[in-house]
Amino acid sequence: MPIDLDHNATTRPLPEVTEAVSRVMVEAYANPGSRHAAGRVARQTLEDARDTVAEVLHAKPQEVVFTSGGTEATNLALLGFAAGRRGTIVLPPAEHPATEESVRELESTGWSRHTLPLGADGRIPPTAVEDVPWAKTKLATLLLAHNETGVIQDITPLVKQCTKHRIPLHVDAVQAVGKIDVDFEALGATTLALGAHKFHGPRGIGALLIRENTRLTSTQFGGHQESGHRPGTECVALAAGMATALRLWHDNREQRTARIVELRDHLESGLRTRCDPTVINGSREHCLPNTLNIAFPGIDGDALLVALDLEGICVSLGSACASGSSEPAPVLIAMGGPRDIALASVRLSVGIDNTQAEINTAIDRIAATVTRLRGK
DSSP states (O other), X not given: OOEEOBTTTOOOOOHHHHHHHHHHHHHXXXXXXXXXXXXXXXHHHHHHHHHHHHHHTTOOGGGEEEESSHHHHHHHHHHHHHTTOXXXXXXXXXXXXXXXXXXXXXXXXXXXXXXXXXXXXXXXXXXXXXXXXXXXXXXXXXXXXXXXXXXXXXXXXXXXXXHHHTOOEEEEOTTTBTTBOOXXXXXXXXXXXXXXXXXXXXXXXXXXXXXXXXXXXXXXXXXOTGGGTSOSOOOHHXXXXXXXXXXXXXXXXXXXXXHHHHHHHHHHHHHHHHSOSOEEOSOSSSBOTTEEEEEOTTSOHHHHHHHHHHTTEEOBSSOGGGTTOOSOOXXXXXXXXXXXXXXXXXXXEOOTTOOHHHHHHHXXXXXXXXHHHTTO
């Protein structure tokens, strides 16, 4: 089996999750909108899942809207807030494609973009919000944790300004939920997106948290489900699977985090020792516990990815949603790093599936491959 160091792309559903999905598909198969006994069983199961998501993320159950995943959640938020309006949207550069493509669509309809700068560590300087044209701004968005660098943003300065000017703020927390504590109430965001498959839940299910009393225009039509925000018969089994995965993370988060940090740090230490010179991209203090974005100067990252695939090591150049491009990761360019370092960078992301033995093997194979590609 290949050694998976690409857990930011997706994760393997846990056995408890697949069991929950399978069981609920049989026991609560009915339409949760049906007004009979079988429908009530499905409805109760769906609402139990909603309660779990709300509890873990410090939201109210009525603030949880189930979606097909993080991408749909972000589309729903951005396009819903922008519907029938024009103005400026504020965001950092090099966001996830779910955001970037949505913003491009808004720009084609007359919206303008104000780009917040990134520092060399991948974080937004606190004073950057002072240069925003707040009088023209109608919407703001950002990643809580970047999918490529793992850098965690301090969103407090942006939240304060958005609150002051009564501007909705959407937070893409897809890479953060299930890896670090996320408190929707304390964050102060208007909406927040998450996707189950990033934390060992099933694919095809996610959620958008919508702060109570927020007006968000629906961009889909066909039913009254999910408080009118997301029409279509809810997939009760997948919602139960997501809730199970989130509960498992929450109940074991300290042990999981400690183990993942140990694996990530061991991987980093081994590669820095065996593959010198290396460059670590992004803040190490404010970073997801599982993510390492590392450059091997003198090597093309795309060539390294292919070579490592042949060695049975799964890594990434960045977002799986933006794969296929040989261009350097936009976020690394936005951080002001040299283009050759960006082109020599790969993303390594460990998970609870990994073992110490796998990490040792990965270090050996990556080091040997880097040495070979450098012609030493």
